[in-house]
Amino acid sequence: xxxxxxxxxxxxxxxxxxxxxxxxxxxxxxxxxxxxxxxxxxxxxxxxxxxxxxxxxxxxxxxxxxxxxxxxxxxxxxxxxxxxxxxxxxxxxxxxxxxxxxxxxxxxxxxxxxxxxxxxxxxxxxxxxxxxxxxxxxxxxxxxxxxxxxxxxxxxxxxxxxxxxxxxxxxxxxxxxxxxxxxxxxxxxxxxxxxxxxxxxxxxxxxxxxxxxxxxxxxxxxxxxxxx
Amino acid sequence: xxxxxxxxxxxxxxxxxxxxxxxxxxxxxxxxxxxxxxxxxxxxxxxxxxxxxxxxxxxxxxxxxxxxxxxxxxxxxxxxxxxxxxxxxxxxxxxxxxx
Numbered sequence: 220x221x222x223x224x225x226x227x228x229x230x231x232x233x234x235x236x237x238x239x240x241x242x243x244x245x246x247x248x249x250x251x252x253x254x255x256x257x258x259x260x261x262x263x264x265x266x267x268x269x270x271x272x273x274x275x276x277x278x279x280x281x282x283x284x285x286x287x288x289x290x291x292x293x294x295x296x297x298x299x300x301x302x303x304x305x306x307x308x309x310x311x312x313x314x315x316x317x318x319x320x321x322x323x324x325x326x327x328x329x330x331x332x333x334x335x336x337x338x339x340x341x342x343x344x345x346x347x348x349x350x351x352x353x354x355x356x357x358x359x360x361x362x363x364x365x366x367x368x369x370x371x372x373x374x375x376x377x378x379x380x381x382x383x384x385x386x387x388x389x390x391x392x393x394x395x396x397x398x399x400x401x402x403x404x405x406x407x408x409x410x411x412x413x414x415x416x417x418x419x420x421x422x423x424x425x426x427x428x429x430x431x432x433x434x435x436x437x438x439x440x441x442x443x444x445x446x447x
Numbered sequence: 448x449x450x451x452x453x454x455x456x457x458x459x460x461x462x463x464x465x466x467x468x469x470x471x472x473x474x475x476x477x478x479x480x481x482x483x484x485x486x487x488x489x490x491x492x493x494x495x496x497x498x499x500x501x502x503x504x505x506x507x508x509x510x511x512x513x514x515x516x517x518x519x520x521x522x523x524x525x526x527x528x529x530x531x532x533x534x535x536x537x538x539x540x541x542x543x544x545x546x
Binding site: 237240241243244248254258261262265266267268270271274275277278279281282284285286288289290291292293294295296297298299300301302303304305306307308310312317318320321322324325375376377378379380381382383384385386387388389390391393394399402403404405406407408409410411414415416419422423426427429430431433434435 | 448449450451452453454455456457458459460461463464465466467468469470472475476479480481482483484485486487488489490491492493494495496497498499500501502504505506507511512515516519520522523528529530532533534535536537538539540541542544
């Protein structure tokens with residue numbers, strides 16, 4: 220194996236281990252929200268995109284309907300479609316390989332793949348990161364869920380207070396400019412204002428519609444900015 | 448009902464990933480689409496932080512979860528790993544409830 224590939228494997232394992240630890244908290248939060256062991260593990264196997272999974276169980280745990288949770292999860296998953304666009308020419312996969320590759324199209328694999336200069340290294344980084352993450356994410360979920368399942372009352376450990384911290388940790392890296400920061404503050408305020416008056420889960424969808432309208436109508440479509 | 452929602456949401460998330468790999472690139476390369484979609488998680492995650500910290504059902508409340516979020520924010524500013532951020536928030540809530 221070349222030195223470049225050994226470095227990729229090392230990075231992929233590092234990311235996998237970090238996300239395995241993060242999956243422990245997903246398993247714990249999901250179980251605390253009332254999902255069974257099978258349901259929790261099914262989400263990590265089938266959905267396999269962290270922010271969506273946390274949102275799904277967060278909404279259910281807070282008393283929202285499962286469909287409000289599902290809608291929020293899907294909206295959070297929309298960014299993966301953009302990652303797919305960036306990866307499609309790099310990966311060049313067809314048929315069954317494409318169907319398999321699709322499940323690995325998430326933040327971490329995209330970041331690892333587009334950071335390489337040579338296409339062959341990009342593909343290797345994508346598959347290595349995807350495989351390491353998928354394995355450790357699911358193992359972490361299972362361990363977190365099993366451990367929490369054994370507890371009589373997870374609330375004693377404060378696990379019901381964990382989801383907002385998880386969302387904050389997912390949000391923070393996206394706030395490195397003034398505009399995202401302002402959008403985050405506005406979204407939080409709008410959601411809290413709506414909350415007493417609409418069914419549970421709906422404030423999130425109202426916020427999603429408003430930010431989409433803002434994105435489409437308020438941002439000037441300056442030519443040249445989109446080429447990359 | 449819970450299973451139906453979980454499977455539907457999982458299928459939707461998978462199809463979004465597959466769509467990016469499969470659809471003609473020009474459909475998703477529109478400048479407005481490219482700039483709007485990354486804003487959606489920012490708004491949704493911020494709304495989730497706010498509603499899950501400051502409400503119970505349809506009531507706005509201020510309880511130990513606010514303190515837990517404050518501790519989580521400090522952990523994030525100190526660049527703590529994900530698990531440490533979540534665990535410090537949970538521990539804060541648990542300790543304050545013991546008082």
